[in-house]
Ligand SMILES: O=P(O)(O)OP(=O)(O)OP(=O)(O)OC[C@H]1O[C@@H](n2cnc3c(O)ncnc32)[C@H](O)[C@@H]1O
């Protein structure tokens with residue numbers, strides 16, 4: 479199969495490394511390192527708007543993603559605002575937010591927005607993994623990985639081997655949907 483070029487606009491090197499690991503050799507993943515401005519809204523709205531901005535910059539096919547971590551006890555907050563919560567209160571603070579709630583359930587999700595160019599509306603692909611918030615365990619390499627334990631695993635995202643995370647994560651599930659879409663698009667061309 480021929481290599482397909484794909485542009486991912488993100489300011490996050492860990493997202494890029496995971497996306498490269500998940501998409502493998504069939505895609506030549508190029509990155510444009512811009513932390514695009516993000517409006518307030520749902521994760522889908524944020525991803526769509528980032529994608530419109532990215533398409534204008536790249537002037538061609540491009541994808542972006544918005545990642546969120548929503549606490550069930552807080553009706554899905556911090557959700558898309560997890561980056562600012564993590565920066566402000568740290569991993570321990572995220573735990574403390576749930577003191578007083580018996581429900582420690584949480585969902586990690588990734589909303590990918592892809593467009594063929596600046597004149598076309600973004601298409602969305604979501605990957606979602608249910609789990610719970612636990613005291614931080616494992617290396618602090620990537621964001622909130624140490625405090626999120628996916629259901630069915632005795633380990634946090636940070637403790638799970640990176641190659642395994644890349645076969646089950648919210649990002650993996652979203653990228654699989656994007657990959658399927660691109661394969662269909664290629665078959666129609
Ligand atoms: O340029 P973009 O792609 O927006 O990169 P970002 O780092 O700003 O990313 P987001 O706006 O989507 O914010 C998501 C936050 O969650 C973190 N994050 C994203 N994916 C993660 C993952 O798989 N595990 C742990 N933390 C993650 C990330 O470091 C941010 O703090």
Ligand SMILES: [Mg+2]
Nearest residue numbers: 513514516561
């Ligand atoms: Mg961002």
